[in-house]
Amino acid sequence: MGIIEIFNWFRELFWSKGISQEQINVPQKNNAKEKLVLNIKKDYSSPNFSVRKTQIDSIVVHHTAGSHPGCTIWLSDKESGVSAHYVITQEGAVYQLVEDHGRAWHAGRGAFDVNKDGKISQIERMWNDRSIGIELEAVLPYSYSDEQLKSLDGLTSHLMLKHHINVNMIFGHKEISPGRKFDPANFEMDDFREHIKGIMSA
Numbered sequence: 001m002g003i004i005e006i007f008n009w010f011r012e013l014f015w016s017k018g019i020s021q022e023q024i025n026v027p028q029k030n031n032a033k034e035k036l037v038l039n040i041k042k043d044y045s046s047p048n049f050s051v052r053k054t055q056i057d058s059i060v061v062h063h064t065a066g067s068h069p070g071c072t073i074w075l076s077d078k079e080s081g082v083s084a085h086y087v088i089t090q091e092g093a094v095y096q097l098v099e100d101h102g103r104a105w106h107a108g109r110g111a112f113d114v115n116k117d118g119k120i121s122q123i124e125r126m127w128n129d130r131s132i133g134i135e136l137e138a139v140l141p142y143s144y145s146d147e148q149l150k151s152l153d154g155l156t157s158h159l160m161l162k163h164h165i166n167v168n169m170i171f172g173h174k175e176i177s178p179g180r181k182f183d184p185a186n187f188e189m190d191d192f193r194e195h196i197k198g199i200m201s202a
């Protein structure tokens with residue numbers, strides 16, 4: 001086998017698979033011995049985003065109300081006109097559909113604004129401008145697997161560190177669109193924020 005063949009063989013073996021995902025190390029509570037490595041898969045990409053002109057300062061959590069891969073394909077389909085930055089499947093796989101710096105169309109028009117100090121003011125604004133949208137794959141009766149929640153922990157803490165997002169700036173869609181949205185269902189946002197606070201302060 002010549003050098004070119006060897007190169008091609010390696011490329012075949014690793015490149016084609018490796019290019020579709022990004023590996024990140026995420027914070028672990030109490031410097032846990034097991035390091036959590038999160039694979040962010042890039043098998044899907046969505047055209048449903050615009051240019052983000054505002055700084056990222058928040059995360060909005062959703063549920064898909066449909067199962068993967070159907071929901072992920074829908075969020076990647078121009079026809080749907082909706083998207084999210086990330087989808088986390090029941091198996092715990094993380095797919096990135098829109099780059100963080102893109103303005104994905106996941107939140108629509110929110111019902112209130114939240115200042116940096118955590119105070120809520122009743123100003124309608126576009127949450128898509130400044131938040132990262134994470135969709136949890138869930139169908140009726142809406143439950144989440146351990147693997148999925150572990151990936152959510154990892155992705156959330158990674159994004160918080162990367163974009164300097166405060167734990168008080170993590171919201172459920174239902175919190176920013178009360179009465180209009182109920183996702184993520186069966187998911188206590190206060191508990192989640194407390195839990196993330198614990199991970200981040202480890």
Ligand SMILES: [Zn+2]
Nearest residue numbers: 062063173183
């Ligand atoms: Zn939603």
